[in-house]
Amino acid sequence: MTLSDRVEDLRSRLRAEPDRARITVRTTAALEGGMRCEAPFRRHTVVADEPPSVGGTDTAPNPLELAIGSLATCQAITYQVWAQILGIKVDRIEVDAEGDIDVGKFMGTAEGAEAGFTGIRLRVRLTGPEDEARYRELEEAVDTHCPVLDLVSRPVPVERMPPG
Amino acid sequence: MTLSDRVEDLRSRLRAEPDRARITVRTTAALEGGMRCEAPFRRHTVVADEPPSVGGTDTAPNPLELAIGSLATCQAITYQVWAQILGIKVDRIEVDAEGDIDVGKFMGTAEGAEAGFTGIRLRVRLTGPEDEARYRELEEAVDTHCPVLDLVSRPVPVERMPPG
Numbered sequence: 001m002t003l004s005d006r007v008e009d010l011r012s013r014l015r016a017e018p019d020r021a022r023i024t025v026r027t028t029a030a031l032e033g034g035m036r037c038e039a040p041f042r043r044h045t046v047v048a049d050e051p052p053s054v055g056g057t058d059t060a061p062n063p064l065e066l067a068i069g070s071l072a073t074c075q076a077i078t079y080q081v082w083a084q085i086l087g088i089k090v091d092r093i094e095v096d097a098e099g100d101i102d103v104g105k106f107m108g109t110a111e112g113a114e115a116g117f118t119g120i121r122l123r124v125r126l127t128g129p130e131d132e133a134r135y136r137e138l139e140e141a142v143d144t145h146c147p148v149l150d151l152v153s154r155p156v157p158v159e160r161m162p163p164g
Numbered sequence: 165m166t167l168s169d170r171v172e173d174l175r176s177r178l179r180a181e182p183d184r185a186r187i188t189v190r191t192t193a194a195l196e197g198g199m200r201c202e203a204p205f206r207r208h209t210v211v212a213d214e215p216p217s218v219g220g221t222d223t224a225p226n227p228l229e230l231a232i233g234s235l236a237t238c239q240a241i242t243y244q245v246w247a248q249i250l251g252i253k254v255d256r257i258e259v260d261a262e263g264d265i266d267v268g269k270f271m272g273t274a275e276g277a278e279a280g281f282t283g284i285r286l287r288v289r290l291t292g293p294e295d296e297a298r299y300r301e302l303e304e305a306v307d308t309h310c311p312v313l314d315l316v317s318r319p320v321p322v323e324r325m326p327p328g
Contacts, residue, residue: 003198006219007271014273021268025228025281029236031257034167037240039233039261044225046233050241055170055248061208063238064189066230067312069203069210072193074227076201077214078270084219085272093195096325097203104185106242106311107171108249109178116314117189123325147270148231150280152320158313161260161287 007084036060064101068120072097074148075122082141088134092127120152171248200224228265232284236261238312239286246305252298256291284316 001009014021027046029039035056036049048063050056061069075095083090099117104110124142126135143149165173178185191210193203199220200213212227214220225233239259247254263281268274288306290299307313 003219006217010217010219011271011273014268014271018268018274021271021274022264022266024262024264025232026260026262027229027232027236029233029240029259029261031237031240031244032255035241035244037237039236041225041229041233043222044229046225046230046237048234048237048241053170053174054245055167055174058207061205061210063234063241063312065191065205065208066210066234066237067315068189068191069193069205070212070227070230070234072191072203073195073201073210073212073230076193076195077199077212077220077227080195080199081218081271091196095193096190096328097193098188098190098325099320100186100188101311102186103311104178104182106309107175107178107185107245108305108309109175110182110185114314114318115309116311116318117320120320120322121325122322123328125327141272145270145272145279147265147267147280148227149322150278151231152315153322154278154280155319156263156281156284156316158284158286158317161262161285163289164260164287 003080004084004087007081011085064099068097068099071120071148071152074146075124075142078142078146079124079126079138082138082145086138086141088130088138090126090128090130090138094125096123096125097121117152167244168248168251171245175249228263232261232263235284235286235312235316238310239288239306242306242310243288243290243302246302246309250302250305252294252302254290254292254294254302258289260287260289261285281316
């Protein structure tokens with residue numbers, strides 16, 4: 001099956017059974033001493049650590065890098081998915097992503113600041129045979145459908161689960 | 165140096181030079197065919213892929229798992245950092261994190277839905293010798309200072325960078 005066939009096949013199945021699209025993504029992250037922390041998902045593990053300056057062993061990206069990484073990769077993959085849906089040819093997709101943060105808030109040395117990113121910037125570079133108008137059409141579709149772009153742009157309600 | 169000494173050492177340096185705490189976290193994510201995508205940070209690489217059903221090769225977590233993973237690990241690491249700052253003993257930190265999403269929006273089969281998580285839930289389990297009141301004190305400090313919790317709870321302005 002081509003990539004485009006796979007995407008269309010999944011779309012057909014989700015149209016037939018829309019409940020299958022409503023999923024819960026879950027993990028238990030565990031930390032024992034130091035800063036290194038592992039969070040399993042299916043057959044994968046997301047690992048975070050901190051540089052020695054923060055008390056870690058720098059064996060993995062830190063959680064801020066994972067957050068910007070999730071945004072950048074979600075943008076790139078959403079470009080690939082929507083290129084298939086719209087029938088737009090793209091040879092290479094590159095996404096520059098950057099986020100500004102004052103980590104003084106995290107460390108308790110800058111109480112006034114916001115704890116998270118104060119601003120995020122994105123730049124997408126597409127290589128392929130289509131004209132500018134088609135790539136702009138693709139960009140608009142991606143901005144509407146990219147899950148992690150929505151996560152960072154919109155406040156998501158966070159609740160505490162009862163002890164268990 | 166103990167973990168607590170490292171954290172205090174970094175706090176002293178950030179108090180002396182608060183500008184050093186204002187950083188930009190950046191990457192360029194690249195995708196060539198398929199869904200596998202790599203985003204480098206310093207000496208690390210954040211890798212995302214999708215299962216075969218979405219046209220990927222399932223060699224890595226997907227971006228939604230990276231996002232929930234960044235939240236869960238950021239919570240755990242912020243607990244460790246603030247346990248040092250507040251002098252609260254913790255032997256083991258576990259964070260359950262889950263997010264609900266309708267991926268029909270991402271795939272274009274459920275146009276009404278929101279593209280990202282509609283709700284996120286957290287549960288923290290701490291093991292150690294301190295009483296409940298001290299662990300509640302720690303939890304309150306973490307809720308104020310955790311960067312990725314702030315990222316998901318608060319809308320962050322996202323801008324397009326000029327072509328380059």
